Amino acid sequence: MTDQLKKILLGEQGLVVIFIVAFALVSALVPNFLTDRNMLGLLQSVVTVGIVACTMMFCLAARDFDLSVGSIVAFAGMVAVMASNYTGSILLGLLAAIACGAFVGFINGVVIAKFRINALITTLATMQIVRGLALISSDGRAVGINSPDFYQLALSKLLGIPTPIWVLAILFAIFGFVLNRTVFGKNTLAIGGNPEASRLAGVNVDRTRIWIFALQGVVCGIAGILLASRITSGQPNAAVGLELSVISACVLGGVSLAGGRATMSGVIVGVLIMGIAENAMNLLNIPAFYQYIVRGVILLLAVLLDNLRSSALGRR
Amino acid sequence: MSFLEFSRITKTYPGVKALSDVSFGVDKGAVHGLMGENGAGKSTLIKILSGDQHADTGDIRIDGKVQAYASTRDAFDNGVIVIHQELQLVPELTVAENLSLGRFPANAGIIARGRMRDDVGAKLKAAGIDLDISRKVKTLSIGERQMVEIAKAVMLDARVIALDEPTSSLSSRESEILFALIDRLRGEGKVIIYVSHRLDEVFRLCDSLTVLRDGRLAAHHASLEGVTRDQVVAEMVGREISDIWGFRPRKAGDVRLKVESLSGAKMKTPASFEARAGEIVGFFGLIGAGRSELMRLVFGADPRTGGTITVDGKLIHATDPHGAIRAGIVLCSEDRKHDGIIQGRSIEENINISSRRHHTRFGVLNRASEIATAETFIKKLKVRTPSRKQDIVNLSGGNQQKVILGRWLSEQGVRVLIVDEPTRGIDVGAKSEIYELLYQLAGDGMAIVVVSSELPEVMGICDRILVMCGGRVSAELTRGQFAEKAILAAALPDTKTPDAIAS
Numbered sequence: 174m175t176d177q178l179k180k181i182l183l184g185e186q187g188l189v190v191i192f193i194v195a196f197a198l199v200s201a202l203v204p205n206f207l208t209d210r211n212m213l214g215l216l217q218s219v220v221t222v223g224i225v226a227c228t229m230m231f232c233l234a235a236r237d238f239d240l241s242v243g244s245i246v247a248f249a250g251m252v253a254v255m256a257s258n259y260t261g262s263i264l265l266g267l268l269a270a271i272a273c274g275a276f277v278g279f280i281n282g283v284v285i286a287k288f289r290i291n292a293l294i295t296t297l298a299t300m301q302i303v304r305g306l307a308l309i310s311s312d313g314r315a316v317g318i319n320s321p322d323f324y325q326l327a328l329s330k331l332l333g334i335p336t337p338i339w340v341l342a343i344l345f346a347i348f349g350f351v352l353n354r355t356v357f358g359k360n361t362l363a364i365g366g367n368p369e370a371s372r373l374a375g376v377n378v379d380r381t382r383i384w385i386f387a388l389q390g391v392v393c394g395i396a397g398i399l400l401a402s403r404i405t406s407g408q409p410n411a412a413v414g415l416e417l418s419v420i421s422a423c424v425l426g427g428v429s430l431a432g433g434r435a436t437m438s439g440v441i442v443g444v445l446i447m448g449i450a451e452n453a454m455n456l457l458n459i460p461a462f463y464q465y466i467v468r469g470v471i472l473l474l475a476v477l478l479d480n481l482r483s484s485a486l487g488r489r
Numbered sequence: 490m491s492f493l494e495f496s497r498i499t500k501t502y503p504g505v506k507a508l509s510d511v512s513f514g515v516d517k518g519a520v521h522g523l524m525g526e527n528g529a530g531k532s533t534l535i536k537i538l539s540g541d542q543h544a545d546t547g548d549i550r551i552d553g554k555v556q557a558y559a560s561t562r563d564a565f566d567n568g569v570i571v572i573h574q575e576l577q578l579v580p581e582l583t584v585a586e587n588l589s590l591g592r593f594p595a596n597a598g599i600i601a602r603g604r605m606r607d608d609v610g611a612k613l614k615a616a617g618i619d620l621d622i623s624r625k626v627k628t629l630s631i632g633e634r635q636m637v638e639i640a641k642a643v644m645l646d647a648r649v650i651a652l653d654e655p656t657s658s659l660s661s662r663e664s665e666i667l668f669a670l671i672d673r674l675r676g677e678g679k680v681i682i683y684v685s686h687r688l689d690e691v692f693r694l695c696d697s698l699t700v701l702r703d704g705r706l707a708a709h710h711a712s713l714e715g716v717t718r719d720q721v722v723a724e725m726v727g728r729e730i731s732d733i734w735g736f737r738p739r740k741a742g743d744v745r746l747k748v749e750s751l752s753g754a755k756m757k758t759p760a761s762f763e764a765r766a767g768e769i770v771g772f773f774g775l776i777g778a779g780r781s782e783l784m785r786l787v788f789g790a791d792p793r794t795g796g797t798i799t800v801d802g803k804l805i806h807a808t809d810p811h812g813a814i815r816a817g818i819v820l821c822s823e824d825r826k827h828d829g830i831i832q833g834r835s836i837e838e839n840i841n842i843s844s845r846r847h848h849t850r851f852g853v854l855n856r857a858s859e860i861a862t863a864e865t866f867i868k869k870l871k872v873r874t875p876s877r878k879q880d881i882v883n884l885s886g887g888n889q890q891k892v893i894l895g896r897w898l899s900e901q902g903v904r905v906l907i908v909d910e911p912t913r914g915i916d917v918g919a920k921s922e923i924y925e926l927l928y929q930l931a932g933d934g935m936a937i938v939v940v941s942s943e944l945p946e947v948m949g950i951c952d953r954i955l956v957m958c959g960g961r962v963s964a965e966l967t968r969g970q971f972a973e974k975a976i977l978a979a980a981l982p983d984t985k986t987p988d989a990i991a992s
């Protein structure tokens with residue numbers, strides 16, 4: 174019995190099993206949890222983390238790291254709002270935001286891949302530079318949105334489900350596909366597994382890493398736009414600490430910080446576990462201060478479980 | 490009953506019976522050889538001995554007492570020490586510090602450096618190990634590092650010392666020093682388990698021998714008197730291998746690879762050579778002679794600073810592996826672990842990593858085509874694995890090598906195959922399979938360059954040998970001119986005589 178339990182928990186799909194059990198428990202025990210309204214609210218609350226986690230997964234899988242995501246999200250939100258206010262065209266604003274995100278990501282990638290500066294240091298630097306840019310651009314103030322159509326990005330619904338959730342789902346699908354079914358995805362995992370061997374096998378390691386960071390920038394741009402639309406303004410102080418939530422979600426989802434191991438399903442589960450924990454604690458009126466502790470404990474437990482699992486696999 | 494006794498050891502991994510019912514004993518003061526093909530169960534047995542893994546049934550006794558170790562540390566404390574192929578030393582610490590690690594002599598937490606040096610020095614002197622203990626390990630040669638590992642065993646007064654392929658990265662001189670040390674340890678009454686693929690070493694060093702095959706005891710020789718090499722090889726592979734080289738005369742075609750005055754940061758003297766279609770060219774030399782460096786330049790693994798590379802008359806402009814592969818040049822590096830395998834990924838992915846562009850449409854992979862390729866090469870190269878999904882780190886060295894060869898063969902249009910130490914750490918059976926494969930590829934018109942430190946190997950399989958010494962090509966011999974002494978003479982710097990090493 175215990176052996177079988179161990180097998181399930183430590184197997185490939187262990188995390189999914191735990192997620193399902195946790196979900197069932199929370200549904201049964203927390204009042205008002207399993208309602209349409211709350212479910213949509215829960216998903217809305219994980220949109221930013223979930224979107225950014227898509228590409229953070231690639232970054233971590235290639236043995237890299239990106240701390241600048243929170244700043245890029247805030248900066249892209251500012252750019253989206255200010256550019257659409259200035260030009261009067263929302264489309265131009267969105268494109269400008271994504272372009273800015275992509276540019277920052279590209280710079281990250283070039284510095285890391287070509288100049289061989291440690292990813293942690295590079296993105297620690299760009300994190301501060303970009304946050305600075307966001308603050309300078311509006312002199313530290315929030316910028317309101319002129320056109321009401323901009324709100325509609327976050328408010329509009331399709332088949333009863335808000336647009337941001339659709340965007341999240343589509344990105345999950347796209348990046349899941351990219352990871353498993355494209356040369357780019359497989360090369361990413363190979364680089365994380367052994368960068369030098371990958372290079373000698375003909376993988377263009379530098380280019381792949383630059384692409385990963387550039388994509389990360391694009392995705393942060395999208396997340397920034399949706400966030401700005403939801404909070405109806407460009408906030409230079411938005412998304413502070415986002416990088417840590419995103420990395421936590423990825424690690425919870427079984428992505429290895431040593432590179433070479435990542436699954437989209439794992440990351441989705443990781444994002445949802447974080448969302449459910451927060452949502453359930455809110456419903457139970459647990460004060461925010463305690464929530465930090467709970468989140469930390471969940472992360473530690475997940476990593477411990479992962480450790481047990483890899484040593485169980487290593488015994489083969 | 491012997492001092493060290495394995496009795497009825499059985500160990501099953503999911504899907505594989507790694508060891509079944511293995512029993513044998515080793516006496517005190519004996520060097521016991523442990524041989525067998527890849528996957529025969531040698532490593533598993535050593536892992537069980539070291540406490541890293543646990544037998545399903547059966548036990549190990551030392552001096553009549555059953556040993557049950559919870560961990561390698563536990564085995565350590567009980568005087569059982571395994572020296573692995575990958576050395577476990579801290580490069581930034583000195584020899585003395587490495588040897589005292591975990592048990593520093595200290596006063597109130599401050600290391601008593603003088604006492605440490607005296608202790609270590611005295612013990613090493615007593616054991617006849619000649620090492621400068623104040624040097625940092627990172628400045629030592631691989632041979633010297635191996636000495637430090639063995640010194641560790643001496644420091645701990647080990648009762649049982651197991652050495653796993655200790656000479657695989659040593660030069661002949663370093664091997665000699667190692668053998669002398671093993672002799673001394675034997676004299677002190679230690680039990681030494683010597684795992685090796687090299688028959689000549691085993692015959693030279695060992696008092697007794699156990700051969701494993703497919704997880705079973707294939708043979709146990711309490712003494713090596715009257716045992717022949719052919720007999721042991723037959724016991725290992727379960728059949729007779731009369732000539733492991735199996736050389737067949739070939740016809741060389743036009744020049745495929747032409748390297749002219751190639752130089753790089755680690756290759757100061759420009760080097761030139763060529764290889765013809767259907768020809769196997771050997772590069773022999775001592776470790777550090779510049780062979781691997783030259784091949785890395787040809788493959789674009791390191792940037793070249795001068796010279797030209799031509800394949801089939803076409804100048805190659807690419808200066809990175811990516812471009813070299815597209816021009817038809819591929820390289821199997823000597824350091825499989827660091828430069829070859831992608832740890833944590835499946836056999837399938839390790840085969841397909843380079844040739845993925847052949848399996849895609851608009852960047853999207855065709856899974857069926859990838860799977861078919863992987864299966865084809867697993868079968869063609871006889872990779873021993875339960876599934877293509879197996880993580881490559883779980884394979885033995887020979888099987889990993891086959892996977893990497895599969896990686897290159899799945900590249901359509903390879904014209905030049907460079908293999909650097911293709912059979913290092915690989916057993917006899919897999920060796921002849923790899924040679925056979927090279928012959929086949931040469932027969933198909935590939936130009937093959939073999940870098941090897943094993944003279945019998947280059948003499949056995951090559952059509953032509955280039956000898957390197959001190960970063961330059963010092964001799965070139967065609968098959969009719971092959972002679973051990975001439976080749977060694979060209980490989981050695983002037984100060985040494987060939988006889989010293991040839992013997």
